[in-house]
Amino acid sequence: MQGSDHVRALRLRGPRAATIVDVPDPLAGAGEVLVRIRSCGVCGSDLNAWRGVAGIQYPLAPGAPGHETLGDVVALGPDVNTLRVGQTVTGLMWNGLAELGVARAEDLVTVRDGTSLLGEPLACAMNVVRRSGVGAHDRVAVVGFGYLAALVVQLLPTDVGGWIALSRREDSRSLALRLGADAAYDLSSVPAKLWDSVGVVVEAGGVQQTLDFATWLTAYGGRLVIAGYHADGQRTVNMQSWNWKGIDVINAHERQPATYVRALHEALALVATRRIELDSLHTHTWSLEQAAEAFRFADERPPGFVKGIVRP
Numbered sequence: 001m002q003g004s005d006h007v008r009a010l011r012l013r014g015p016r017a018a019t020i021v022d023v024p025d026p027l028a029g030a031g032e033v034l035v036r037i038r039s040c041g042v043c044g045s046d047l048n049a050w051r052g053v054a055g056i057q058y059p060l061a062p063g064a065p066g067h068e069t070l071g072d073v074v075a076l077g078p079d080v081n082t083l084r085v086g087q088t089v090t091g092l093m094w095n096g097l098a099e100l101g102v103a104r105a106e107d108l109v110t111v112r113d114g115t116s117l118l119g120e121p122l123a124c125a126m127n128v129v130r131r132s133g134v135g136a137h138d139r140v141a142v143v144g145f146g147y148l149a150a151l152v153v154q155l156l157p158t159d160v161g162g163w164i165a166l167s168r169r170e171d172s173r174s175l176a177l178r179l180g181a182d183a184a185y186d187l188s189s190v191p192a193k194l195w196d197s198v199g200v201v202v203e204a205g206g207v208q209q210t211l212d213f214a215t216w217l218t219a220y221g222g223r224l225v226i227a228g229y230h231a232d233g234q235r236t237v238n239m240q241s242w243n244w245k246g247i248d249v250i251n252a253h254e255r256q257p258a259t260y261v262r263a264l265h266e267a268l269a270l271v272a273t274r275r276i277e278l279d280s281l282h283t284h285t286w287s288l289e290q291a292a293e294a295f296r297f298a299d300e301r302p303p304g305f306v307k308g309i310v311r312p
């Protein structure tokens with residue numbers, strides 16, 4: 001890349017059609033910085049673009065939908081005085097499946113050199129914890145147990161009254177137990193006594209089935225926190241149950257960049273003071289040329305897979 005004015009980027013031309021293209025070096029505008037991408041996670045929410053659901057326009061912009069980025073600042077746009085060239089940064093960026101990406105300086109947070117931490121999903125998990133309002137002695141259930149859930153449970157206040165996990169994948173249940181779950185159940189073997197018994201239920205599967213199980217578990221007057229990504233179509237909800245049980249339903253996604261950045265700072269403060277497993281969750285790594293594999297694995301989630309990372 002040195003000395004050239006082109007960089008390589010992933011381009012999704014249609015469903016499951018990924019190519020690598022040469023694009024002119026992106027330029028950092030006012031308030032922006034240019035970042036050499038070290039890693040970009042492939043997120044469950046990226047699968048809509050990969051599979052092709054209604055509303056996605058192809059081709060996507062080069063580097064999209066990569067948004068879980070970590071990299072090094074290589075150039076500053078005009079008016080940027082909060083970051084320096086050479087700093088390692090993470091945060092919000094939308095075209096991270098490329099050698100270079102552009103981000104707003106105010107959407108980035110500096111992290112120590114050598115870290116593999118991805119700020120965006122960590123901030124997302126922190127927002128879920130905050131929006132859940134979970135507090136001392138609350139019992140928590142997490143329904144669907146992938147990467148986001150594995151972050152959420154590690155960011156819970158230490159005085160919660162224990163947590164359980166539900167997942168149809170055996171290795172996800174083992175992961176939950178390793179991360180401190182009191183119990184982990186397959187969806188087909190949830191004890192009936194748990195129904196209507198859990199004060200705070202975090203739905204993290206993003207499918208109809210996890211939404212239904214989360215509804216059944218939520219206690220009377222409890223909170224159902226929707227952290228799963230449900231953008232691939234309509235869902236039905238059991239309004240009768242929500243209404244009768246008088247539960248609070250919280251859609252825990254955030255769309256405000258400033259809220260993300262605040263949550264990222266909060267999460268980093270916890271990462272600095274607690275033992276939090278991050279690296280071991282990054283189970284698979286690919287080069288940019290192999291990025292299609294990263295999407296395939298995220299889609300099929302073979303045994304042992306938690307999170308795939310592309311290293312441009």
Ligand SMILES: [Zn+2]
Binds near residue numbers: 043044045068120121
């Ligand atoms: Zn994501």
